[in-house]
Amino acid sequence: MPANAAVRDYLLTRRSVGLAFLQEPGPDAGQLKTLLTIATRVPDHGKLAPWRLVVIDGDARAAAGEKLAQIAKAKNPAIEEAALNNERRQFLPAPLTIGVLSTAQEHVKIPQFEQLISAGNVALNLVHGAYALGFAAQWVTRWFAYDETAAAMLGARPGERFVGFVHIGTPTAVIEDRPRPDLDAVVTRWQG
Template sequence: MFNDLSTPLSLLATRRSGKPRDLVAPGPDLPELRQMLAIAARTPDHGKIAPWRFIIVRDDQRDAFAALLAQAYRAERPDAPAADLAGVEQFAHQAPALVVVMSSPRHDHKVPVWEQELSAGAAAMNLLHAAHAMGYAGGWLTGWAAFSPQVRDAFGTAAERIAGFLFIGTPARALDERPRPDLDRVISEWQG
């Protein structure tokens, strides 16, 4: 139906998430990543306050990121088995590119925080669409690290939240098409 990636509908209809552990080089270089982020920033934003931030974790910072995650994980789980710590290490080093998307709501603004948080989610989704449009795949992960105050503090403030870790690269294998919801179950018409 939509297999020509040169049309906007085809891009939207064919975007799939890639498992970050299956995303390999080549990944976007810094100019491509900045272009993706410029597209991501073109998100609905009631009040024009940009209640989100993007933090690029460069390749040369992945070891430091892994050390941060390991320290935070051990602080929360002092008896963590070695296999868990190996998983933390693997998380930090997957995919060629990593962007941490922060939800940075302005609590003093008239726009409700909920709307600002939705805008952060839309910015993350726009980043995934931009990656796909540029020939890459992306995976959006959260997990315990997104909710760890220690990890959050390494990227932002107590007023912010990690919306997600977005990993971008080239799929090492064909992306799976996941089951989609039955549209009759999720779409209805209001009857008044």
């Protein structure tokens, strides 16, 4: 396979863009289908497809946020209104959020951990796919990914868990790069 300088340069410079800096327009129906196709082209030992995707867009964004605020209020009746407003905006202003669920199951040959990693790759491919289509993205995992009531409200079935939510939209700002790990600190060479 020949070298692809454009892909290399993209991977060397890719940067998440926070939810607050994502706006309309988001992907149209055709772009969304392409994005979902890109997302699901991941390593998947055994062809199990051990993941599912939940699309949150349009009016569903505010509705999901309102339900999160209700759950937060039920769990903490003393919660302040400002915090409830933050919950209401969990899927705003980005025009599209895709929740990635791990559906890992017991398998005679393929560990659940390996299946979970495959779901993580779906989330990362969503980020890369968004950029390939001219958008920006941020992959986050917040309290509602771990809270059973909230996760179920957002579409998790029994035995499933969210590995994250990928917010996608048109960036309103150029985000400066952050310091990256020193390779000498994170890479070792096996010596036998």
